[in-house]
Amino acid sequence: MLKTLAEMKPGETGSVSSVDAGEGLIQRLDNLGLRTGKRVRRSSGQWFSGPVTVIVDQRRIALGHGAARKVLIEVDE
Amino acid sequence: MKRILLMGNPNVGKSSVFARLTGADVIASNYPGTTVGFTKGRMLLDGEQVEVVDAPGTYTLDAGSRAEEVAVQMLHDCSVVVNVIDASALERGLPLTLQLLKCGKPVVTILNMWDAAKHGGIEIDVEALEQRLGVPVVPTCALTGEGFKHLIDRLKEARANTIEYDDDERWHLIGDTIEATQKVTHRHHTLLEILGDASVHPATGLPIALVLVAGTFTIIRYIGEGLINGVFDPLFYHLWAPVIHKISGWLGGQGVLHSVLIGRVGPDGIDFVEALGVLTTGFYVPIAMVLPYVVSFYLALGVMEDTGYLPRLGVLLDSLMHRLGLHGLAIIPMMLGLGCNVPGALATRLVETRKERFICATLMAICVPCMAQLAIIFTLIAHEGVMGLGPVFLTLILLWFTLGMILSRFVKGATPEIIMEIPPYRLPYMRGLFKKLWIRTRHFICEAVPYVLLGVLLMNLLDTLGVIRAIGTVARPVVSGIFGLPQNAVGALVIGFLRKDVAVGMLGPLHLSLRQLIVASVVLTIYFPCVATFMVMFKELGWRDLLKSAGIMFVCSLLVGGLLNFVLGLLPYYR
Numbered sequence: 102m103l104k105t106l107a108e109m110k111p112g113e114t115g116s117v118s119s120v121d122a123g124e125g126l127i128q129r130l131d132n133l134g135l136r137t138g139k140r141v142r143r144s145s146g147q148w149f150s151g152p153v154t155v156i157v158d159q160r161r162i163a164l165g166h167g168a169a170r171k172v173l174i175e176v177d178e
Numbered sequence: 179m180k181r182i183l184l185m186g187n188p189n190v191g192k193s194s195v196f197a198r199l200t201g202a203d204v205i206a207s208n209y210p211g212t213t214v215g216f217t218k219g220r221m222l223l224d225g226e227q228v229e230v231v232d233a234p235g236t237y238t239l240d241a242g243s244r245a246e247e248v249a250v251q252m253l254h255d256c257s258v259v260v261n262v263i264d265a266s267a268l269e270r271g272l273p274l275t276l277q278l279l280k281c282g283k284p285v286v287t288i289l290n291m292w293d294a295a296k297h298g299g300i301e302i303d304v305e306a307l308e309q310r311l312g313v314p315v316v317p318t319c320a321l322t323g324e325g326f327k328h329l330i331d332r333l334k335e336a337r338a339n340t341i342e343y344d345d346d347e348r349w350h351l352i353g354d355t356i357e358a359t360q361k362v363t364h365r366h367h368t369l370l371e372i373l374g375d376a377s378v379h380p381a382t383g384l385p386i387a388l389v390l391v392a393g394t395f396t397i398i399r400y401i402g403e404g405l406i407n408g409v410f411d412p413l414f415y416h417l418w419a420p421v422i423h424k425i426s427g428w429l430g431g432q433g434v435l436h437s438v439l440i441g442r443v444g445p446d447g448i449d450f451v452e453a454l455g456v457l458t459t460g461f462y463v464p465i466a467m468v469l470p471y472v473v474s475f476y477l478a479l480g481v482m483e484d485t486g487y488l489p490r491l492g493v494l495l496d497s498l499m500h501r502l503g504l505h506g507l508a509i510i511p512m513m514l515g516l517g518c519n520v521p522g523a524l525a526t527r528l529v530e531t532r533k534e535r536f537i538c539a540t541l542m543a544i545c546v547p548c549m550a551q552l553a554i555i556f557t558l559i560a561h562e563g564v565m566g567l568g569p570v571f572l573t574l575i576l577l578w579f580t581l582g583m584i585l586s587r588f589v590k591g592a593t594p595e596i597i598m599e600i601p602p603y604r605l606p607y608m609r610g611l612f613k614k615l616w617i618r619t620r621h622f623i624c625e626a627v628p629y630v631l632l633g634v635l636l637m638n639l640l641d642t643l644g645v646i647r648a649i650g651t652v653a654r655p656v657v658s659g660i661f662g663l664p665q666n667a668v669g670a671l672v673i674g675f676l677r678k679d680v681a682v683g684m685l686g687p688l689h690l691s692l693r694q695l696i697v698a699s700v701v702l703t704i705y706f707p708c709v710a711t712f713m714v715m716f717k718e719l720g721w722r723d724l725l726k727s728a729g730i731m732f733v734c735s736l737l738v739g740g741l742l743n744f745v746l747g748l749l750p751y752y753r
Contacts, residue, residue, distance in 0.1 A: 129597050132187075132237035134270050136349070144375065151497040152506070152596050154378060158269060159298065159362075160602070161374070163493045165505075165595025 102176050107169035109143040115176035116140050122171040134158045181229040183252055186262030187271055188235025189601050191290045194320035195262055196232035203617045207483035208601050239277045258336045261287045265295035268360055272352045284336035285313045292317040299363040307359040312339030321607040370603040383494045398474045405470035414466050419448055438638045452687040460634035463683050464627045471553035475517055476618045484606035496596050503537045503586025505596040511538055515546040519711040533591025539715055540727045543707040545578040554682035555699045562692055569696050573742055633680035637673050660740040661697050674702050693752040697743045705735035
């Protein structure tokens with residue numbers, strides 16, 4: 102099932118299907134290892150809609166909700 | 179002269195590598211962006227002086243940010259590039275490596291944090307990687323120094339190796355390389371990782387943060403007071419006081435020189451806080467009152483930095499900080515500002531836009547008292563307990579929120595969202611931790627003590643010349659009318675521009691009431707930062723934004739000081 106990164110539930114895993122964002126944001130996410138094809142696991146939620154944290158390549162990345170909504174994930178069943 | 183440039187992603191340990199190569203003292207921490215400018219040092223290589231340059235972290239050479247543009251410029255002027263990669267994040271490091279190779283500069287690649295990678299179940303075939311890249315690859319651990327002999331041997335072998343590839347193929351190339359050289363074995367979660375989850379999880383993160391911050395400040399106070407009562411007070415009262423009495427005797431116990439050097443000597447001996455002489459209060463304030471707190475604060479800060487807790491605090495507070503027009507990482511300049519506002523103001527480079535930097539620097543300068551000032555506030559008010567310190571901190575925190583929300587609304591510009599890697603928790607490496615503590619303490623002693631002496635001297639001169647009295651008469655409506663302070667408290671406001679600790683110390687001999695002490699402490703925090711901070715803010719913000727910031731400080735100190743004086747006057751406890 103296709104979801105945005107922001108919609109993923111804590112603990113869910115999947116792979117990045119696409120990043121629908123401008124050149125700059127794509128580049129910044131790419132730098133941190135978040136790009137098409139990568140495996141991700143959503144790690145935790147935050148209060149008051151704080152940043153989304155995901156684990157990519159065993160590393161933890163925090164990104165704001167705006168950016169997280171632009172990353173589409175094919176979530177594992 | 180040959181020049182070696184260290185380049186790599188943020189937070190891969192470039193500064194530690196730099197310190198290893200040059201023996202220079204640099205601050206290294208476990209969060210991205212510790213190095214905001216270039217640091218230069220020297221090393222001997224085969225009997226030849228070589229310059230080593232530590233660059234801020236970059237992911238690419240595509241000119242995206244100003245830091246990257248400068249990095250590219252530096253690249254042209256160097257003879258060898260030492261490309262630092264975090265061995266536990268090889269895939270993330272390789273894009274920059276490929277770009278460096280494309281530039282045609284001689285490169286040596288080092289796989290730093292080799293021990294952490296091994297511990298994390300990551301195995302890299304160094305020889306295979308070396309063959310693929312065509313340049314020397316050396317595993318190192320900058321904290322312990324492992325691999326550095328080997329690195330220095332192989333620096334001579336640095337060579338250019340142009341790998342031709344299209345940017346589109348880049349990830350294929352990297353994917354192949356990773357496939358062929360790296361093996362990741364599965365392993366169980368370590369205790370640190372479980373802690374890592376808990377400290378950013380909403381349900382557990384905030385309580386952990388509260389306990390940590392409260393615990394840290396208790397420890398800071400405990401160590402600080404312990405050092406004062408156990409070490410510095412005995413030193414001053416048993417060893418230094420007899421010397422002072424001798425000198426006082428030689429000077430005849432009175433006269434201008436006596437009052438400048440020694441100050442007032444009471445009938446039952448000398449009181450180092452109230453004497454106000456250069457040799458008495460001038461040395462006692464920075465060394466016996468401030469230094470103990472500075473040492474214990476920087477010890478605690480060092481632990482928070484090196485474990486990687488600070489960026490987590492940033493993530494946790496991100497949405498709160500967004501209401502102030504900042505994002506979570508802005509908590510780092512605030513925390514550094516608690517030690518000293520100067521590094522705090524420098525660290526505002528961590529946030530990106532002009533709006534954020536303006537808000538961040540202004541809020542820090544107004545609402546964050548430095549440890550020097552805090553130490554004296556503790557000494558003057560702490561014995562009153564919560565009723566004394568409570569109103570001071572409550573006022574500053576409330577102002578921080580309110581002013582932040584107002585600025586966020588009215589300052590033009592954008593506040594981008596946070597996008598960052600949260601570095602893994604690491605156990606602090608003791609030698610590194612204490613070295614950093616020593617660098618900061620030495621910096622305090624060398625930078626602060628002369629200013630304090632100058633401050634006490636200036637205060638005596640201004641007092642003798644009647645300048646303070648004259649300003650006091652002019653400023654009386656504000657100082658007495660609005661703040662409810664005696665007229666001669668204006669001296670503290672004048673000196674506070676030079677040194678905040680001396681200024682707060684000047685309140686001691688005035689024998690103020692608790693209400694006056696609270697108001698004076700708050701006003702001295704808010705009204706202006708010390709001149710050193712001012713200079714850094716000027717460099718970082720430019721004169722136009724600095725003037726705006728100063729205007730805000732002035733208005734805030736009048737409003738908040740007046741309001742606080744009024745509110746405290748309504749409460750029977752403070753009357």
